Each structure stands twice: as structure tokens, then as C-alpha cells.
Ligand SMILES: [Zn+2]
């Protein structure tokens with residue numbers, strides 16, 4: 590397995606990181622970079638790109654150690670066993686020396702690098718977690734994933750929507766993980782926790798996609814485009830909860846704490862009564878093993894989600910559930926996906942409106958609800 594970084598990601602990350610260091614008064618790396626990069630403008634234009642790429646790679650991997658965040662995230666997810674890579678042994682002390690010479694050695698990166706050197710000396714066969722600050726984190730030392738991956742490609746995302754992970758070549762041969770990340774996440778040494786949380790979260794999705802038990806499939810989602818978007822959004826939410834909950838149980842920080850995920854869940858499932866909504870979320874949060882199919886069917890069908898985690902009681906009956914109109918479910922009158930429901934028109938409309946609806950839809954009951962447009966149409970028809 591190999592890990593590759595796109596030249597675009599390395600270029601922009603190094604540029605942003607060095608500028609950040611320079612603005613906070615640490616010029617040594619910045620100056621060193623320019624002492625190597627500036628002369629490149631004097632060589633023939635056709636050869637420049639390759640030379641710039643070399644300098645960017647030197648800084649991204651060795652001098653600034655930005656690839657280490659990716660390695661640590663892969664370790665935290667159990668995609669690679671916790672170990673130190675050969676080749677860093679020589680590079681890291683060299684970088685450390687230069688920082689000392691520059692007189693700008695900061696408290697942030699220095700101990701990190703010493704830690705790596707120390708680990709390398711203990712030998713590669715020993716894999717038990719050894720550093721103090723990472724004691725609480727339980728690493729999964731399973732090698733099954735590493736052996737299955739051909740390549741991990743880290744690329745630059747063009748915007749936030751473009752960020753995320755995917756697994757290519759799943760069906761045939763060895764899978765390739767592709768992760769897109771904003772270069773700006775590598776800029777600020779004080780925001781590396783967020784960077785790592787992002788990487789870990791995304792690699793967990795990739796890990797699930799390769800896990801035979803998760804059984805990921807490019808499933809066809811039925812319905813019109815807006816319905817599909819809604820199911821996809823709910824599916825992402827449920828999968829995100831499943832990812833973050835497992836990380837939380839291992840003491841690993843993810844992109845969002847539990848309460849923030851619950852607020853997201855709240856937004857989508859507001860119409861389920863509070864107590865039941867909380868119970869469903871808790872059930873989902875405690876789930877140790879879910880499959881792609883389970884997540885998707887819970888996202889598609891409210892009854893499946895409810896049945897998975899709670900029992901119907903007198904307090905909340907199956908009938909109550911039938912009258913929950915989730916955003917995007919079709920209006921019983923016009924059949925269009927509905928985002929603005931009138932849940933019980935009887936309680937807000939004139940009797941004549943209800944009667945007008947019943948002329949067209951004799952089986953319809955007020956609790957079936959209707960979209961606000963249909964209600965308006967029947968108000969007009971009833972002359973109100
Ligand atoms: Zn996610």
C-alpha cells in the first residue's frame with residue numbers, strides 16, 4: 590500500500606502553512622523555502638513545474654511533516670497499524686536541527702518530532718501505544734485493511750462540498766481510497782486537531798465502504814430528484830452519527846460532538862415527539878454494527894428507523910407515526926414531495942375547506958395532512 594499526495598494539495602498546503610508561520614513571526618522555514626524555490630524561476634520554463642513540485646514535496650512531507658496528520662488519522666481508524674515509517678528516521682532529525690538553527694523552534698512541532706524519532710528507535714515490531722498523551726486512545730492493530738488497500742490518494746478539494754472520501758476499485762482488485770481535503774486545513778498549526786478529526790472521520794467512511802460487514806453498495810435510491818436528495822441527506826446524517834459514535838467510544842475526537850449531531854438529527858426528525866426522538870438517537874448512537882442497507886432503509890422509511898430502536902407504546906402508537914409528515918414525503922392530495930406541511934388542516938382551516946377536499950378525496954382525513962399549496966387551492970375553491 591502506498592500513500593500519495595497530489596502536487597496541487599502539497600503546493601497550496603505548503604504555501605498556506607509557510608505564510609501562516611511567517612505571519613506569526615517564524616521566518617526560518619519560510620526563508621528556507623524561498624531560498625530553494627526562487628532560483629527555479631531562472632531555469633527554462635518547461636522544467637519549472639517539476640522542480641517546484643520537488644520543493645513542495647520536500648516541505649510537505651519532511652520539513653513541515655504535514656503528511657504525519659494523514660498517517661496518524663489512518664492509524665486512529667485502524668486502516669494502517671500504528672507504527673513508524675522507515676525513511677522518516679533520517680528526515681525528521683534533519684528538519685529538527687534546522688529548526689533549532691533557525692532559533693524558532695516552537696513548542697508545537699518539536700515534541701512531536703522528537704516523539705517520532707524516539708518511536709523509530711524502539712523498533713518496528715513493537716506496536717503497543719507508547720506515548721503519554723495518546724494513552725487513552727485505543728488503537729485497532731488489525732492489519733486486514735492495510736493489506737487490502739492498494740493506494741490512498743490525498744487530493745486537494747476545490748471547496749467544502751468537494752471534500753470527502755471515496756473508495757474506488759471496490760469490486761475488482763485492490764481498492765483505492767481517495768480523500769479530498771481543503772489545503773487551508775493544513776495552514777494553521779493551531780488547528781491541527783480539527784484537521785485530524787476531519788481526516789479520521791472521512792477515513793472511517795472509507796473504512797466502512799471496504800468492510801464486508803458494512804456491505805456498501807452503490808444503491809439506487811428511488812423517487813424524484815428532490816426525494817432522492819432528501820433520502821441522501823438523511824442517509825449521510827445517520828452514517829455520520831454511526832461514524833462519530835464509534836470514534837467517541839474509542840476516545841477519539843471527531844468533527845462533531847454528540848450533542849451537535851443530535852441537533853442535526855433533531856432538524857430532520859423534529860416531528861417525532863421529543864422523548865421518542867431522543868430514544869431513537871440514543872439507540873443509533875449505541876449501535877456497534879450497522880450495514881449500508883440498514884442505514885439506507887432507515888433513511889428512506891421512517892417506520893424502519895423507529896422499529897429499529899424503539900417500541901410503540903400507548904404514548905406513541907403506530908397510528909401516531911402514520912401521521913408524522915417528514916419533509917419531502919408526498920402530499921396525499923397532489924402527491925408532490927412536500928416541505929411545508931399543514932399537519933392537521935381541520936385545526937387551522939374553515940370546515941368548508943375540509944369539505945371541499947373530501948369531495949375530491951373521500952378517503953382523506955385531516956390527520957393525513959396536506960401541503961400548504963393544496964390547502965391554499967382548496968381555500969380558494971371554498972371561497973375563503
Ligand atoms: Zn461524514
Ligand SMILES: [Zn+2]
Pocket residue numbers: 920921922923924925959960961962963964
Ligand atoms: Zn399538495
